[in-house]
Amino acid sequence: MAKRKEILDWCAQQLAIAQFRDFSPNGLQVEGRDEVNSIVCAVTASQAAIDFAVAQQADMLLVHHGMFWKNEAVAITGWKKRRIQTLLGNDINLVGYHLPLDAHQQWGNNVQLARHLGWQIDGCGGEQNLVQYGSLVHPQSALELAGQMELSLGRAPMLLCADAQRPVRRLAWCTGGGQGFFQYAIDAGVDAFITGEVSEPQYHLAQECGVAFIAAGHHATERYGIQALAFAVAEQFGIRQQFFDELNPA
Template identity: 50%
Template sequence: MSDQRSVTRSDLVAYCDAMLESSAFQDYCPNGLQVEGRNQVRRLITGVTASQALVDAAIEQGADMLLVHHGYFWKGEAAPLTGIKKKRLKALLENDISLLAYHLPLDVHAEVGNNVQLARLLGWQIRGGLEPANPRSVGLHGELETAQSGAEVAASLERALGRMPLHIAGNDRPIKRIAWCTGAAQGYIEKAIALGMDAFVTGEISEPTVHSARENRIHFFAAGHHATERYGVQALGERLAAHFGIEHRFVDIDNPV
């Protein structure tokens, strides 16, 4: 390990903040450094959510920093540091591990963002934002290279993500124009409908989404919140490893939702 390169915590955080333009977002949580650990970063562990299982894995693997999409301190949650919040933070602080988290900035980034990375994984051609007037549209829309049936799109999602999506078939027509937004964006189906899309893909589903898909005759796919958001943080970790010459490992903590 003596010849391994390192970067200061502040330089790595500044690089991420600038690249992701984190200060430009009004988000549900603080973006950037959430827990301050040791000054030098040699080993970076990435994951989707800073659960206890991921924190434990970072400790076991000798991480200097943990980088996630879902961090801590969400709006509306109870403020006291008790229960699982205390346990998670205590483990990070006792092991001098920094926690770096980016939520919306990591969803929308044009290179390492969750939505762009999902499109690359599936081979979807990006045509624009799901919110055309918003330069930082969270969701995207595009086209499949060739039209596919709903069953074929479901099968391609299963192959890519390792889990069968829940498919609500709003019609029996083939799919060519497709919109997507990773995570819990089932409400964005209305934006896909407004743009005349054949299908909308996201992570989760709510009871009203079924009726909306059927009555508006649009295919809807709930492909998994965790499953659709594994790729942005990996891409960011790989970018940091290449830029700073540090070690990066992605740890996938299984989550069926």
């Protein structure tokens, strides 16, 4: 069993949360019991994840997407009230780490996605080092790469490119909503850029710049970082942890 503050202090140091400009608070978002013996981790602090944490009698719900974001309404009503009410009623801590978890070079979403898919990691860059880059051990076509990702992630990605048979060796990627980094990847000279979501402009850039764009799902690409962090916390403090997944197609 560990104290909540011990876990929070350790995560803050390990993830270097003070170094990031973020859209949400990193760390404790809803306070629960002081002592933590069991953690449930999930990509998002959804009602389903909270209900699972309650069913498992967890002391902490550890997530990548927390509950409070800049530029949203501050009133606690509707779905937000229900989520917070459930957490408080069961004395469960809600702890979230957003950009610090994306960028971390051991447990981060970018690094963990690469390890899951067998990509070579060469470095990182872009705003707040949120873009990872590397290469395929064995070059393959953009179509083959998308097919491999579908098998591995359990979700059919969207492939945008002018030539699906063009060989891919060098990659850049940013999990989740990283489509805005596509131009950075193009300028870096990669053959393909992978992220979770797609917006309308990416279609044209992929057609005109000769770089494949793959949108493999926000949830699907960010499953692995939070699991790695939860495992590290459990190992550090000798507590239990388990992962709650959702069938989120987005």
